[in-house]
Amino acid sequence: MIDPVPGPDFVQLLDPTGSRAEPHRFGYSGSDAELAADLRDMLLIRRLDAEATALQRKGELGLWAPLLGQEAAQVGSARATRGADLIVPSYREHGVAWCAGIDPLDLLTTFRGTGMTDWASRPANFHPYSFVIGTQTLHAVGMAMALRLDGLVGNSDPNRNAAAIVYFGDGATSQGDVNEAFVFAASFAAPVVFFCQNNQYAISEPTSVQTKIPLYQRAAGFGFPGVRVDGNDLLAVRAVTEWAMERARRGDGPTLIEAYTYRVGAHTTSDDPTKYRSADEEQAWRAKDPITRLRNYLLGTSAIDQSWLDSVEAEAESLAERIRLGCVNLPEPKLEEFFTQAYADTPDALFSQRAEHLAYEASFEATR
Amino acid sequence: MIDPVPGPDFVQLLDPTGSRAEPHRFGYSGSDAELAADLRDMLLIRRLDAEATALQRKGELGLWAPLLGQEAAQVGSARATRGADLIVPSYREHGVAWCAGIDPLDLLTTFRGTGMTDWASRPANFHPYSFVIGTQTLHAVGMAMALRLDGLVGNSDPNRNAAAIVYFGDGATSQGDVNEAFVFAASFAAPVVFFCQNNQYAISEPTSVQTKIPLYQRAAGFGFPGVRVDGNDLLAVRAVTEWAMERARRGDGPTLIEAYTYRVGAHTTSDDPTKYRSADEEQAWRAKDPITRLRNYLLGTSAIDQSWLDSVEAEAESLAERIRLGCVNLPEPKLEEFFTQAYADTPDALFSQRAEHLAYEASFEATR
């Protein structure tokens, strides 16, 4: 696929070398200090991701879905949300989760198989992961409809307003559910931002299997704007997402953002990308690394220096250690706990099944 | 909803008074004799529709879905197909069925409940009706993919080419399946024309519940052209559909046509439109009647005269009579026939169930 070029159809504010681009209708006006905070997030997230990948290799996780290369897309968009906004991830949004204050160890329970999506029980506006592609986009639209019904949209005091943002991939855009989410969002002018990380692949399938034209253009046909942004450019992602979130909060309805990026790693730790793409291609994308780019820029403006980088590196190291240790010590569940988790009002039959299970386990203990 | 105006976004070649409109990028170049044949179809179809509605009122049909007002959309599009093309209807395409050579009595079996979609057993490229909204659009795309695999697309001899046309409503555009059909059609450049009759309602819901922008614009977001045509203007429908079918046959992929029309009657004979729309609205649309318009034009050019109209009227009368008589004489099915129709290779259990059923019926006959 030919690379998109900066311009009205492709928002880029920081080029791959780390230079601020020409003024654009989407400008990023935050301070370099804020950008440094975002860079710190990206560095920590990359470490978290690497550590989880390593834990999977050691057999401590059943699976991991690396986000390597998508840090700017995730941090830039997550940092465009604020307190009352609702964040609805797919399954690769570990970086978004981090920004939403989710403990990485809670994420690991899912991939270690000790739990499902344990973070849901702690206060945070971060929805559980969804593994059936596209389903969560409808949930997000419903949640956004609720914000509207609750009077949290279009208030004159902008601080009383909120919106939802939902994440999904390029592959997901082919699912009926995602397109129905577009229909419902448009029909109810739901305050929702559809954030599509086009990382060029759905497992082995290049985006060209899903669409012959840029994905952001899908939105116009449903009656709301679509924007393609350089997903490896934190400034651009943040600027565009802030604009779209504010638009939604104001009551102007949905936006589709296509963050054009690349899944540098495997689809998951079970995947083998050498089967379907070239090393050259991977290499070309590594040259557009979102972290390098922002680091170069901030080093250039002297917003950060080597000692700042060293201290984040140290922080990353201790995060990794916490994850390593925490992972192996995640509490092991027992089946008996689950019998009362499927229903608010557990049917008698499940209590009987639990009793059977416990009696069976007990007999087993006794006899062998 | 504000009426669309003739222009690049709304193809109209014959205005409501029956005057040929200004030249347009889509021109209709057929002869008036051909148009007279189409008018004859429309008149007969209108009679067929009225007769079926009457039969339902008399209790001879369980249900009928009238096409009143949509005759130009149906005849104009159907007459843009030719021998090897494949026609995939929804459930209101009695007019298309007529043009495809389907015996109206075969259609009635469905609505009388003596059969399901009996015409499928006779040779015609007219697919069975589908009653689950939108499902058939995917079937049509698959059939179009098959045409391509069979080498029936893009041949230098245009007579060796074929395409599919699939019908659905404005409401159907909200279904996931229809949008997935757009995805697959675009991805495989399937030779298919998506023919959406926007008759302003999905039962009681105005099109504005489904979309805030014109439906034809949906297509561009999937990467293929969409055209809005005056669905009450046979010339425009025919010209645009011929263009789109030829485009598909040539190998240039799918087109979406939105035929902007009106369901003058009830959704079905079970429906009561007074609950959700005004008599004024209905009246305004009756003034745009597709038959009046074409008749006036052809009378104006002297392609037809009153005696022509009288003879078609007589023909319509005898068609109505054939339908009336044929309907009540449709053979009554017996349950026993159905046990071997679900499978090519009927499982033993169904033979046993048939035997049980027959024994039960026999015992019943014997004892009571």
Added chain:
Amino acid sequence: MTTLTLAKALNAGLRQALADDPKVLLFGEDIGALGGVFRVTEGLQAEFGNNRVIDAPLAESGIVGTAIGLALRGYRPVVEIQFDGFVFPAFDQLVSQVSRLRFRTAGALSVPLVVRIPYGGGIGAIEHHGESPEAYFAHTPGLKVVTCASAADGYWMLQQAISSDDPVIFLEPKRRYQDKAEVDFSQFPAPLHSARLARPGTDATLLAYGPMVRTCLEAAAVAATEGHQLEVLDLRTLAPLDDAAIFASVRRTGRAIVVHEAAGTLGMGAEIAARIQAECFYELAAPTLRVTAYDLPYPPSKVEQSFLPDLDRVLDAVDRSMNW
């Protein structure tokens, strides 16, 4: 005490639920101005406004999926699926999402959603308008499934379903919408997940639900004239089943006949028969018999009367059971 049709009783139940709890929302196709194709929501949009009774775009997965989002934000959406045959586009959202969000989040999230589905055949309709999809849902852990057979149950059970914190598939026997019965608005209703002894008897138990309850009561009335006292149990709750009521009745009579409109294979009768044989093994005078539709897609309406169980087929099964 008022005499109401089932459709009007359901309408009254919805009105009461909307009045009682501002978080209750109705959501579906044609439920607003039209009042639903069966008029079950008639007048409710006029009364409660179009933020409480909302016409949805024509997409069942979208309806259920967005209703999940509404439910997660504290609403109690009551979704209408227009006909049984049109619930399948929403199947993924129901089976993979609605049923599991609580489990997935260890109880942190609730989806208090009611999915109303007019179901069953016998009304002379075209394809997809006479389906009985209950077994698909009853096989799905995390969902509750109930069905009413009378106006009183319609009124009360619907409100109980709406106030349940668990997602409930609420099946309405469409061919009984016009059946009239007394509704006592002041009576304290039985628990939602309990069966109801519709007619006591001693010789055999007819286990039925929804549309077949009336058929079984009619059969029992005829059987009584022939000297057989049939007990009729209206199951009401299909998931969970009211095992205690089922076993108690079958132990009393020694004979069980399950009657439903869904296909026999893996219909509710399969589960009920399997449970009865396991629990009442030594107490049965005959195997549990099943009177169901045949294992075919729903046929054209001209033959639906012989496709579906009717009074005579029920009595025929009673005879077979008695003569075992």
Added chain:
Amino acid sequence: MTTLTLAKALNAGLRQALADDPKVLLFGEDIGALGGVFRVTEGLQAEFGNNRVIDAPLAESGIVGTAIGLALRGYRPVVEIQFDGFVFPAFDQLVSQVSRLRFRTAGALSVPLVVRIPYGGGIGAIEHHGESPEAYFAHTPGLKVVTCASAADGYWMLQQAISSDDPVIFLEPKRRYQDKAEVDFSQFPAPLHSARLARPGTDATLLAYGPMVRTCLEAAAVAATEGHQLEVLDLRTLAPLDDAAIFASVRRTGRAIVVHEAAGTLGMGAEIAARIQAECFYELAAPTLRVTAYDLPYPPSKVEQSFLPDLDRVLDAVDRSMNW
């Protein structure tokens, strides 16, 4: 005679089918260059080209729906659903269309479609990757449902399913993909819709299919050391069931235990138990017992071993049956 894993046997079966009939097509997500996430289609696109082995957009309803269109035009599409939990978006097309087009057209149209689904748990996967959806399909008239338990059956049954003019849901026990067995390419296979006596015995019958066949064979081996001769019937066909084989075995042993990974309620065990009690009422020494998953959504993988039936739970049920 060659020793193959189940995955390779299926691959060989597909290769043979592609070679035998130019109308056979493979269609699904990631089946081309990647060869499928389980490598069942490995090498086939390279060999037969991308007009025969087609990577599809990521939409299961779209895949099944367009495959219907291909089938109606004379192709024999073999669709891959990537994991069990992802078949539900296609449920409507399967239940309302695939299963009914022949019936709807009085036999005029055929949908010779095979839907391959890797299914079942026990592989330490995340949610939706360990489902056992067979009962949903077996309850649906118009579909046929089969499942293989060994490499030989994988090779042959898949080809038989592809040459069937009826739509077939073809369930592949993913946790057995790497199990090796002998495949005799020249042997004439048993009919597709027949059960297989996997191990003869006299004391009780274990009825199993797919992943649980091996578990039951292991249980039978252990039971033999304890003096019980268990018969193991590999059902292979779930719709239609091979009633004759089931009843014959149960009549011989007098005891039946159905084992599957799907939830107990309305799982295959319900139907089998219901049929056995109806047909073998006086020939049973104990009720048919069911060893299944509990009636819960699939739990996190750390507890899946106690959630799913295993050798010990099977033996426990055998004990209960023997001591009834």
